Amino acid sequence: MKNKLLAVMFGAVLVLGACGGAKTDKETDKQAGAGGETAAVDPEAVVxxxxxxxxxxxxxxxxxxxxxxxxxxxxxxTEIHDVIVNGRGGMPPVKLSDDETNAVAKWLSEKK
Structure with missing residues (x-):
């Protein structure tokens, strides 16, 4: 009985240890900048x-x-930002980081 309980607990520790803890590229980029600044986003590349x-x-x-x-x-x-985040008509919401969304909305707003 104790062996089964230990085996289950050990398996749970392995499974839970494998989940999380890994940093995404975006988290790594945020930490790489001084004072928590993020690297500049290239809105044209995101588009x-x-x-x-x-x-x-x-x-x-x-x-x-x-x-x-x-x-x-x-x-x-602001309206462009809202369309990117929430979608509009037939356009679905676009999953971008906050920095990417802000940069793309600013870049597109300059297209007149």
Whole structure:
């Protein structure tokens, strides 16, 4: 009985020890900066990896996805941020870090 209990406890420790504890790239990046600062985000690279599939390589829009070439003339930075986080119409929410979302919203808001 004691051996079975010890085996279960040892197995639980191994399983739980394997979960968590590993730092993600984003956590490592945050800790690498002085005073907790994060590395600068390249919003254009984020857009290329997250948005061009629907909005096109030049952000010209495709199918139901609208053009983003002049989105800053239609929406404020705050509204763009809201669309990224919550989605809108047929666009689902985009899962980005807060820094990426802020950088992309600012970059897109400058497109007029």
């Amino acid at each position: 290329k990896s997250s948005c061009i599939m629907c909005h096109g390589g030049n952000l010209e829009g495709q199918g139901n996805a609208p053009s983003l070439t002049d989105v800053g003339s239609r929406l404020s930075e």
